Amino acid sequence: MSVSQKVDNLNVIFNELLSEIQFPLFKFIFSLIPHKEDSEDVLQKTNLILCKKQNEFDPKKGSFKGWAFRIARFQVLAHQTRNRRSKVFFSNELTETLAEEFVDHETPIIQHNALNKCYQKLPNHMRVIAELRFKREFTYKEISLSTNRPVSSISATLSRVREYLSKCIQSAYKEAEEEFHNQ
Secondary structure (H helix, E strand, O other): OOHHHHHHHHHHHHHHHHHHOHHHHHHHHHHHOOOHHHHHHHHHHHHHHHHHOHHHOOHHHOOHHHHHHHHHHHHHHHHHHHOOOOOOOOOHHHHHHHHHHHHHHHHHHHHHHHHHHHHHHOOHHHHHHHHHHHHOOOOHHHHHHHHOOOHHHHHHHHHHHHHHHHHHHHHHHHHHHHHHHOO
């Protein structure tokens, strides 16, 4: 593959990522700037900066969405600084707090969705044992009596469940995040 083709592929990927986050990015900006037209302007400026800086994005250092939201937050602050006298605005401190809460409120929902997806993928016998332990808070002995299996078997199964869920959640998180933002 030539250098030109690699660059074209990177541009296509960047454009897809940028398109996917437009609605969540607008919601984020609009939650901080309560005027729709101003929010649209800030989104436009944010998109221009993202395009200009696309070569600076490093997926090893974080998610594309996180990077885009950081740039949007700075654009919101810049917008508020420029328009302090003309309109009602939030203080920089309040804007920072709201921005953090906006991003943070999504994380538990996405994590929960990822966990549920992985939980459903467990083999039935493992799911039953996991449900008894984690949802119904049975002791190992109670699970053993309920399933007619030795306590050592329950312990080993729960160890495998934890290992499986840990690995699965890492890959399911991105999928759950995409579904959350496409709702």
